Amino acid sequence: MILVIDDDKAIRVSLTYILERNGYEVKAVESPDEAMRIVRNVAPQLVLMDMNFSLSTDGEEGLTLLKQMKLFRPEVPVILITAWGSIDLAVEGMRAGAFDFIAKPWNNSVLMQRIETALEISSGNRERAPAVRTDDRTQNFAKFPEIIGCSAALRDVLATVERVARTNASVLITGESGTGKELVAEALHRLSLREGKPFVKVNLGGISQTLFESEMFGHKKGAFTDAHNDRTGRFELADGGTIFLDEIGELDRNCQVKLLRVLQDQTFEVLGDSRPRKVNVRVVSATNADLCRMVREKTFREDLFYRINLITLHLPPLRERREDIPLLVRHFIARQCECNALPLVDVSPEALTFLKTLPYPGNIRELKNLVERTLLVSGHEVLTEEDFRSNVVLQTDAVPVSASEASSVPGMTMTLEEMERQTIVQTLDKYEGNVSLAAAALGVSRGALYRRMEKYGIK
Numbered sequence: 001m002i003l004v005i006d007d008d009k010a011i012r013v014s015l016t017y018i019l020e021r022n023g024y025e026v027k028a029v030e031s032p033d034e035a036m037r038i039v040r041n042v043a044p045q046l047v048l049m050d051m052n053f054s055l056s057t058d059g060e061e062g063l064t065l066l067k068q069m070k071l072f073r074p075e076v077p078v079i080l081i082t083a084w085g086s087i088d089l090a091v092e093g094m095r096a097g098a099f100d101f102i103a104k105p106w107n108n109s110v111l112m113q114r115i116e117t118a119l120e121i122s123s124g125n126r127e128r129a130p131a132v133r134t135d136d137r138t139q140n141f142a143k144f145p146e147i148i149g150c151s152a153a154l155r156d157v158l159a160t161v162e163r164v165a166r167t168n169a170s171v172l173i174t175g176e177s178g179t180g181k182e183l184v185a186e187a188l189h190r191l192s193l194r195e196g197k198p199f200v201k202v203n204l205g206g207i208s209q210t211l212f213e214s215e216m217f218g219h220k221k222g223a224f225t226d227a228h229n230d231r232t233g234r235f236e237l238a239d240g241g242t243i244f245l246d247e248i249g250e251l252d253r254n255c256q257v258k259l260l261r262v263l264q265d266q267t268f269e270v271l272g273d274s275r276p277r278k279v280n281v282r283v284v285s286a287t288n289a290d291l292c293r294m295v296r297e298k299t300f301r302e303d304l305f306y307r308i309n310l311i312t313l314h315l316p317p318l319r320e321r322r323e324d325i326p327l328l329v330r331h332f333i334a335r336q337c338e339c340n341a342l343p344l345v346d347v348s349p350e351a352l353t354f355l356k357t358l359p360y361p362g363n364i365r366e367l368k369n370l371v372e373r374t375l376l377v378s379g380h381e382v383l384t385e386e387d388f389r390s391n392v393v394l395q396t397d398a399v400p401v402s403a404s405e406a407s408s409v410p411g412m413t414m415t416l417e418e419m420e421r422q423t424i425v426q427t428l429d430k431y432e433g434n435v436s437l438a439a440a441a442l443g444v445s446r447g448a449l450y451r452r453m454e455k456y457g458i459k
Contacts, residue, residue: 004028005049032065070097077118149324165191175315178365181286197241205247223272249289361420366443
């Protein structure tokens with residue numbers, strides 16, 4: 001049963017009709033008191049409620065009701081209904097435990113998508129994920145052929161991916177540069193009901209504020225000076241499929257408002273054409289930035305933050321999953337030998353031990369570059385510790401340690417940030433200040449290296 005709470009009779013009748021037409025049993029009430037009487041007696045599958053009641057136009061009564069319901073029935077998902085001008089009120093509701101929010105006037109198909117997503121995720125959360133064998137050291141899951149590892153941290157992430165992939169929930173993937181965020185986004189799409197539909201990648205860090213609307217929403221010929229032809233935007237290209245918004249933390253705040261609107265009701269306007277267009281896309285975002293801190297500092301909109309992170313997946317850095325390094329090394333060797341028609345080579349146990357001691361500020365991307373560089377220049381049938389040592393940027397005599405032990409082991413007394421800064425300085429020195437070459441050697445993008453240089457005050 002879905003519980004609808006709204007003091008506007010027209011809204012109650014409209015929602016009841018839509019939900020019943022889609023096969024749901026509905027109970028519609030007009031006051032918080034009636035709603036709580038029902039919630040105390042029976043747990044609805046989902047609650048759909050307005051935030052404003054006649055006695056309280058500031059939303060306080062709605063927030064109070066939401067908090068009471070979450071205390072009494074914390075497992076029941078609540079979707080809030082609010083006017084577009086009251087998004088701040090919806091954000092308050094998300095903080096209080098609401099699952100999602102939708103603005104008036106709503107689009108019926110978007111509303112049903114949000115409801116179905118909430119029901120699927122809430123149902124999945126009540127079911128325990130199938131156990132994964134911890135002694136499986138060959139490959140994590142058959143469903144994730146490109147994601148290598150068997151660590152507990154990685155298994156937890158992939159189990160969540162498998163649970164939410166077939167929903168339409170927006171997903172935010174966080175983690176340092178080089179941890180594999182794009183691979184996880186691709187896996188979410190491949191395992192979803194949208195498989196076979198477009199998967200459109202957008203690097204928001206590479207789109208200027210002036211070009212944002214044209215790139216994302218498209219333009220008509222003549223819309224501005226250089227618009228010589230019609231252009232299809234990224235959202236329209238992704239219609240029916242998934243759009244992957246990489247580096248969303250670098251998006252200018254003015255552009256964040258424009259992005260929020262299309263995520264809210266899945267409609268947009270092409271530059272030069274005032275006719276609204278609809279799309280049906282699933283949004284997956286990624287960032288290596290601390291969005292919570294950015295929200296506090298007012299550099300990232302709080303309402304956009306809640307819109308993109310219905311589900312959050314955090315990818316651990318390589319230093320927190322060192323047990324995966326041997327698997328990754330052998331995978332990269334096999335892949336490189338196949339691509340370059342080379343005979344398959346082996347790697348010595350001492351080399352693997354050495355590789356497990358490195359700090360890897362560039363994470364898996366850095367390890368991949370190191371392995372491939374060593375393989376191509378060594379010419380040996382068995383790669384040794386010295387082969388890797390001569391190709392790694394940061395020389396170290398450290399013994400293998402876990403991330404938690406690193407600070408107490410001789411030779412690794414620096415903090416991870418100090419090691420990262422030293423690695424960057426040494427690499428820039430090695431390549432005489434050439435940022436492109438240094439970024440390639442570290443296994444990170446130029447933009448990521450510039451951000452780290454700024455962070456550590458490196459000129």
